[in-house]
Amino acid sequence: MARTTQRRYENADRPNRANAVKNLSAKQKRKAFSKRTIIAIAIVISVFLIIMGIQIVQKFSTLNKLKIQEAQLKDDYKKELQLSKELKEKKKFVQTDEYVEDMARKLGLLYPDEVILQPEK
DSSP states (O other), X not given: OHHHHHHHHHHHHHHHHHHHHHHHHHHHHHHHHHHHHHHHHHHHHHHHHXXXXXXXXXXXXXXXXXXXXXXXXXXXXXXXXXXHXXXXXXXXXHTXXXXXXXXXXXXXXXXXXXXXXXXXX
């Protein structure tokens, strides 16, 4: 009887041992899965951060180029405003009798009662 009891205990332990081995391997699988998952997530986050870093650098570069272009356009605008003022002043002068008289004298025209005296050579 001692033998049968001993066999029962051995048989009773076997399913528990099998389950323990299954559980142990399942735990190891979970740990391995967990490690792989963490590594995969870390890789994805790293790639995402690298891409975002590259995008940020490109955007700052574009922003700097646009600021330089804006400064150049402001300078050009100021120059054009100055030119516009000068042209408006010239337009006013061109519409005066003084300008017409100066241009006529350059072309050699005279008033009807005007005589040109030239020195002798």
